[in-house]
Amino acid sequence: MKLLSPALFCSFLFLSACGSDEVSFRPDKGDSRQYQLYTKSQMSLEAGGTRQSRTDLGSLLVTYEIEEVRPHLRMLVRADYLQLKMPGRTISSSDRDESDPQFRELMAEGIEFDIDLDSGALLDIRGRHREHWDALIKEGGERFVSEMRKQLNTPALLERIPAKVGAELKLSSFQGSEDLLLRVEEVSDEEVLASIQLDGEQARAYGYLRLERNSGWLRRLAMVAEQPFDEYGFRGTTRTQFLMLPAEQGVPLSSLDVYGWDEPDAEGFIFPAWEEQSAELPAEPASEAQVFPSDVGSIEYYENVRLEYLHALDKTAGHLEFRRLQALDDQGEPLDLQLFGATWGMTRSSRPGEGARTMAVYLPLGWQDTQEKLEALQQIRLQADYFPYLPERLELPVDPQRSSRLELDGAGIELSPTGNPGEFILSFSASEKAFFSMAVEGLTGAQGWLHVESPPADWLTLDDARLLRSVAAESGGWRYRVKFADDVPKVLGVHLLRRQAEAQFSRELQFLSGEAQYDRLDLAPQASYYLHADPSEQIQPVAAPFDLQTLALEDAELNRLRLTLTTEQAALCQLQVLDAPSEAGHALTFLQAPAERDYSGGLQLPATQQWQLRTDDGVRQYFYGIELRAQLRCSGRASWNEVEFELGERPWLIDPRRLPGYVDEPGQRAASFLSRYRFVDESGRALTLLPATSQQQGLDVGIAALSEYLTEEGLLRLAGTPVRVEQLRSDGEPLEKTWTTRLAPLP
Template identity: 30%
Template sequence: MRPLVLLALLLLGGCNDDLVFSPKLGDEQSYQVVTSTLVKPDGHYPSQHVDSQSLVRYRVTETGKVLRFDIANDYMALDASGQGRLRSDQPSSGDKEWRQLMAAGFELAVDANSGALVTLKGHDQALWQKALERGGSDLIRQLRQGMAVPGFVSAIPATPGATLALPDIQGHRATLTVDEVTPLQLSAHFSAEAEQARLYGRLQFDRKTTWLTHMALVMEAPFERFGITGQLRTLMVMAPKGSSLASLSYRTHYQQRDDEPFAIPTPPEQQSHAPATDHLYAEGYIDRRHDDLRLSYFLPGNPDRQELALDNIEALDASGQVIKDALLVQERSRYPLYGDIARIDTSLARTGWQENPTTIASIRADAKLYATTVRAKSLTLQPGKSQQLSLGGQTLTLSSPPNAPLELTLSHTNTATSWLLGFDGLQGTMNWQNDTKSLPDWLQPVEKEAIASIAGQGAEHLVFHLDKAPGQVTFYVLERSPEPVLRREVSFVSPNRYLANPHYPPPEALALFEGSDSAPLEPALHLDKGQGLLLTLPTAWQPLCKLSLDKGFSENGHPVTWQPAAVPEAGYLGFAAPGQQMVLATDDGKRRYFYGQSVTTRLDCTGTPGWQPLAFSADPASPWLVKVEGLDGNATVEATLARLQLLDDEGRPLALLDGHSGMPAKPGDTLASIGVDGYLRVAGLPVKARQLVVAPAPYQRQWTTDFPPLP
């Protein structure tokens, strides 16, 4: 419940020369908040981790002498080690009355002059009163503590270095120091240390709206619960709604970058900059297999030359009506699949505390495709001097100490439309450096990273340790087009409906067999642990070949023979294994490793199987749909794929899909039953094809193997 302490810090904001929080009636602000808390009891009790993600919304309902707010926790996910999980979007999660109390929301009023608490109550008065009457509830105590206004400052001087005393921040007497002031924002940090408690945080205010925008905070304090004492340590990261919850969560758990230097990477490849596709698909699909919803959309064309954004995401019920404010974007990610196809994933959480939420039948969004351009510019570096370079909407600042000409620092800030790609002309090592040196020593590395990320808001500092003095250096920035080059409304439907359209990209490439290839193209003999012998016989060779011994031996009266290592099992798609492995063993199968012996193996085949290139054609708009001339529509998939393989760019034989359902074709299906308008639907992007042919010339081969003696 600690995210609700944010309101206290809202009261530090403002505008003009001094920052004064002055919200307007009806103003509304939502924050995404992630916390990670470590509870360490004294004695032999185990420690406990409590992690939470929240979407907290504030709405101003009264201004003047009293500031009154409606506070709603629109989304919450709480994970307490040893005590299970709680999620607002899962009706079975948590106490029913507590869920009703949270769903109704809360009212908080404070004195506008002093910041003193005037009113704190739940909108559901009956449940609120009942909760108070229970007394001693940890939840209610934390809720009241979090909603109480711990400090109030009437004005923050818009002057870097100015300090203010905060009489009560979560029970601490703290000092706030202004770090930076720009026309758009004010940045500050606050800290407090007592005998058993300490606190440090950084925050930013929007000078125009007067609202708090970002915050990272670490609190450490003693606690007492049911007679148990100990220490409580919390890291909280907060950002406006629309930020990636997954990214915020990452900041609270992992040190983002290793301080160890690494080799300066090679410069990026130069590419054409036109958008790689001229169309967007009408549909993606909804994956409901996880706690959250996941939208998957497939983007054709080279993903490095374009960027896709999904905006205005809305949930629809079965009648096509919009379910208002139903979704919270958690994370956006992109994965290269095969060829030039990328999958764009968007993780969503269901907001609200409804016991019987309206079923989401589909989701729609506005898809916007942006072209990207690689910008390059060269600069002759001057050791010991500070230099700046404007490139692709960014300002790159380079500096090196006068007494260390081989140390170079590059500072820049990636934006929503511009990313630094790399550089050419620098040799040596480099590492990232965040502004963590000024932070208190008692903070842990991950806490320093989180706080520094709030202060920088995207700023990066790269430190180069050069092997030789630099001359001319070329910098590369990827710049996104200011406006989309393509737009369309996209629907996200069930996976079955998506798969039923053969003109949509397959969700993944499926190899016909597990592993990187089907089998060796020819029989292959190899040692097993140096003292045994294995031979792999590809499927096509088995009916044509005989394996024998020209020279063998016996062990304890049992001659050695070639025998199947195991009965080959069907692959994961149901097709026969691509080859049979044979093992040299005594005829009773008890021994397969030998010492100081020699054996000569002979393979005689009545023909010579081999793969030859095969021509095929692909649908230009849907290249996973292919035509191969001369195929028998009545032939089974298994029989066809035994003599014909469609290979991806890694040389793997690909499986076929049922052209109508999109599911993997079964071995017994006929080509006619799975085909679509004469095309075969491939589970991936084939780049070449091959067919099996058997040359009439006999094939013979002999191997002699000497097993080393016992050491």
């Protein structure tokens, strides 16, 4: 049976309640709270002259329930979700049930703690499932219980804490080691902020915690701790980052990765022109059709469940919330699968051809049959509510002598001079109701750096400082160091975005797995994929230049010949050898060279083609001491012309038989078809083809036959929504160019 670190369960001691001028923990029977817990432990160990290092990561969703308060406190601690990542091994609550079923049943029911509220002493610890708990103890669990008792024997925050700034309290035997100093940093009607510090010979720690004054429960905790390790023949140090946040509906899931950035760039960046920044701000109010262009989104599962919904918007305009989630299998039958999470908000997509999107991440809860349910998960139905942002422009004074701050609806923006000429710290903070946009008028040309305060202790890193500030600062937020290049402006134009209190639009949405969504031909493509990688190759005038005089046979000095043609030239021209000696009984001809490696997954074609002189069997490409005459003959000049073609209600589905001039040629390649017809979206770029079904994904548009892309109804599926259809035509008189080339003999 698996053993888990006691540190994963010890956090509930950071609890309190308050009187009028002091804080102490006196909960009521039936109280319950749920938290997100994240740990990152880095171990540096040595044994027998060999050094080792390892990193363990923990992510948990833990529920704390007060079962009794008299004669002593009884608390049930249950990990509703757990994932521990260790080198070469991962333990998860969603593992298959056959992986240690006794441990899974024990964790599903939880562990009970009996605590004396007056002294804070741990009286007893036991698993709710007594049979499996007894088996755990027999298999070596005494050490697990002993360690947990050692870590939980401190009165910790069960002692009374003065609700007064500057008040200090020593918490004895922290983590079974030395005394921990708690200091009250801030006091308000709602919360108490305290720092926790330890700088001992055996261990050291630094952290911040926020406590609710009225209810007495922990709100947030961030801590970094170092302590010695001396077990199993290994000696060294364990360094742990610890983050604890509320797990409430509407609160997005977090991660310690949020704080693990690279070191700040010493050169910084230059704030762009206001015209570029303002593109981030909502313009006209979004319509319902823009917010909800479709009733379908996508679902993926990898360690967690991710939902993605694409909007018909170029920029973020509001916030989407999901509720009443229902998990279903491929037959539409409900699955007994509990999910916990929230949306991350609306963001601009970084993928080509996409606008704004909303992402949501959910954890699968439970210890029994969870993996089987996830494998059966094919769709999620839910209600989505849209809350628009209401923008307001304000002015923030710029004063080189003192700080300027605006605060509305809990959102704040502050500009503080650093003491250096023209240099300030620009800070943002947000609330559930509002936030200030990072698009700020008056910063154009100024130099900026992401600002991180120095760590509060010399043994802490910048990552640690960012983590600690997430709790120490009332609402976190980004901070920039700004240095103006020229004159300092008198004011900065700032933009407050308030979230409308009531939902403006609501829609029932269906989220499908990748395959299920792909196979729905009635759904518009979620993104646009283009035929050529370089946009400049696609945006051409109706009558494109077609100058053959600029073409030349290349590589004669290497005793070979090649010619580069555009796709239009290749479609309308024929390259042939007029006069040349044969080689070993094989005539010489020009053959199309294989395209360079395709990084698009078979979706794109190169914008040009390479034709090489070879023997007709394709074997030889180097020739010596011969003279050759070659000719390129074209039927006319190329022009792309829009044709009359009704796109219909599903413009991404095209019936090629209705295209003017289309001839159904057996074995016709898709690339040949796409060299004569273009399906252009609103950006002016030509869309590529998608395979008809998910089972056919992987077809290469440069190799596959056109028939392989046809649906059962004989339709072609485009990777986007076209607004017009164009056909390549030949205009004017035929064109030709002839070359006479002599290749040098062997040296």
